[in-house]
Amino acid sequence: MDIPINTEGGSRVILELIYSLKVRDVMTRKLVTASADTGMREVQQLMRDNGITGIPIVERTRLLGIVSIGDLLKALDQGQMAEPAASHMSASVVTLEEEMPLTFAISYLNRYEFRRFPVLDKTGSLAGIITASDIIKTLLVEMNREVERLEATIAHPQTIDPAASPGLDPGSAGTPEEIVLSLSFPTRQYDFDGAGKASAEFKKALKQLGIEASIVRRAAIASYELELNQVIHSTGGVMEYILRGGRITIVARDQGPGIADVQAALTEGFSTANNWIRSLGFGAGLGLPNAKRSGDDFSIDSAPGRGTTVCVTLNYAAGP
Amino acid sequence: MNISDFQTRFGFEAMYDGYVDAEVLGGYTSDLLSDVMSKAGEASTLVTIQAHKNTVAVATLVGINSIIICNSRPVSAEMIESAKAEGIALFRTDKTQFEVSGLLYCALRDAKA
Incomplete structure (x- = not known):
C-alpha cells in the first residue's frame, strides 16, 4: 500500500507535519519477537495470537531477520513448520532509525515492497516496528489536530508580529547605503531534498552582480x-x-533547539549529529568552523530553548 | 586532462550523456561534504561514495566540474537529474576511491610535466 503523500511538494502544513514527526513518534514499541531457534509453528501462533503479520527474529536486542506471512506460507507449503525461524526468515531487512523524520518511512513504504520496517535506536538495537497503518493512524490524528488549529486561527485571526516575521531588520532601514541585494529563504529540518537551494540562489545572485569569484x-x-x-x-x-x-551579510536564524555549548560547537570535529546524518556525509563537526573561516566576521548567539542566530559577513569591492 | 578522459582512458561509466567536456585541473577525494567544501579546488573532480543530490549541491557551490562515484555505488535518478541540471559530469566505477585517486593523480601529474 502506497501512502499518497507528496514528500517533496504538496501542502506546507502537511510537509511540516511529516518532517517534524519522527519515526519514534509513530512506531509501535510493544514488540512481539522470537529467537532464531523458535520453531515456525510457534511463530505462526505468535502471529495469530497477536494479530500481526511479521515477527522480528532477534538475539537479545540485535535484529537478525524477520519472518513474514509469506515466509510462513512457504514453510507450510513445504511441510517445514517444525524447522527453526532462522532457516525461514528474511535476513536482509531494510531498517529505519528512530531519529529519522517520518518522510523516510513514507518513502521507504513507497519504494520497497516490504510492509513493515523494524526501527533501530542509536546503538543499533531493535527499538520498535513501523507499519503503514501506524503511519496513517498518527497522520490522521495529527492532521485533525492541525485542521482544528487552522479553523481556530480562521475564526480568531491573530495580528502578525513584525519582530517574529523573517526579513530585514527594521532598525537598519533608512541608512544611507543602498541595499544591493536582499534575499530570504526558509529551511526545514531534515529536508535534504531542498537543502542547499538557498545557498545556490544566493551564489547565483552574487555571480550576477559580478562579485569576485573567490569571494563568491x-x-x-x-x-x-x-x-x-x-x-x-x-x-x-x-x-x-x-x-x-x-x-x-549572511544571517542564519532558527527557532531552536539552541546550542548547549557554543564553544564546543565551534571546535573542529565536535559533532552532535546522529549516524544516519553522518552516513550522508554531514555531521563531521566541520560546519561552523568552516563557516567562520570563510567569513571576514563571524558572530553566533545561541542558547537552549531560544534558538540560534549566526551572522557571517564578507567584504567585497563594490563595483566601479 | 579532460572530463571525457574519465570515460575514454579509464573506462568510468558516464551516468548521463552529453555532459559539458572541460579541463580537469585537480581532484579531491572525500566522503565528508564539509571537508570537500573547504578543500576542493575550482575545475576539479570529486572522488567519493556519496551518491546523492547533496553531493551535487556541494560541487556546484565550490566549482567542482565532475563527480566520480566509486565502488559501483547505486546512483539515484535524483542525483543524475540534479547533476544534469547543474552541468556537472557524473561517472561511476567499480574501482575504490584509492585506486581512482591514484589513476587521476598520475594522469594529472603527467599532464603538467
Whole structure:
C-alpha cells in the first residue's frame, strides 16, 4: 500500500507535519519477537495470537531477520513448520532509525515492497516496528489536530508580529547605503531534498552582480554550512542575505533547539549529529568552523530553548 | 586532462550523456561534504561514495566540474537529474576511491610535466 503523500511538494502544513514527526513518534514499541531457534509453528501462533503479520527474529536486542506471512506460507507449503525461524526468515531487512523524520518511512513504504520496517535506536538495537497503518493512524490524528488549529486561527485571526516575521531588520532601514541585494529563504529540518537551494540562489545572485569569484566561493561555503546546520540540527529556520555598502551579510536564524555549548560547537570535529546524518556525509563537526573561516566576521548567539542566530559577513569591492 | 578522459582512458561509466567536456585541473577525494567544501579546488573532480543530490549541491557551490562515484555505488535518478541540471559530469566505477585517486593523480601529474 502506497501512502499518497507528496514528500517533496504538496501542502506546507502537511510537509511540516511529516518532517517534524519522527519515526519514534509513530512506531509501535510493544514488540512481539522470537529467537532464531523458535520453531515456525510457534511463530505462526505468535502471529495469530497477536494479530500481526511479521515477527522480528532477534538475539537479545540485535535484529537478525524477520519472518513474514509469506515466509510462513512457504514453510507450510513445504511441510517445514517444525524447522527453526532462522532457516525461514528474511535476513536482509531494510531498517529505519528512530531519529529519522517520518518522510523516510513514507518513502521507504513507497519504494520497497516490504510492509513493515523494524526501527533501530542509536546503538543499533531493535527499538520498535513501523507499519503503514501506524503511519496513517498518527497522520490522521495529527492532521485533525492541525485542521482544528487552522479553523481556530480562521475564526480568531491573530495580528502578525513584525519582530517574529523573517526579513530585514527594521532598525537598519533608512541608512544611507543602498541595499544591493536582499534575499530570504526558509529551511526545514531534515529536508535534504531542498537543502542547499538557498545557498545556490544566493551564489547565483552574487555571480550576477559580478562579485569576485573567490569571494563568491567563500560566501557560498559559509552559506551552505549554515543552511545545512539548520536542516540537520534546527527545527527550521530562515537564511537571509543582505548586500550593502561593500559588505555581504549572511544571517542564519532558527527557532531552536539552541546550542548547549557554543564553544564546543565551534571546535573542529565536535559533532552532535546522529549516524544516519553522518552516513550522508554531514555531521563531521566541520560546519561552523568552516563557516567562520570563510567569513571576514563571524558572530553566533545561541542558547537552549531560544534558538540560534549566526551572522557571517564578507567584504567585497563594490563595483566601479 | 579532460572530463571525457574519465570515460575514454579509464573506462568510468558516464551516468548521463552529453555532459559539458572541460579541463580537469585537480581532484579531491572525500566522503565528508564539509571537508570537500573547504578543500576542493575550482575545475576539479570529486572522488567519493556519496551518491546523492547533496553531493551535487556541494560541487556546484565550490566549482567542482565532475563527480566520480566509486565502488559501483547505486546512483539515484535524483542525483543524475540534479547533476544534469547543474552541468556537472557524473561517472561511476567499480574501482575504490584509492585506486581512482591514484589513476587521476598520475594522469594529472603527467599532464603538467
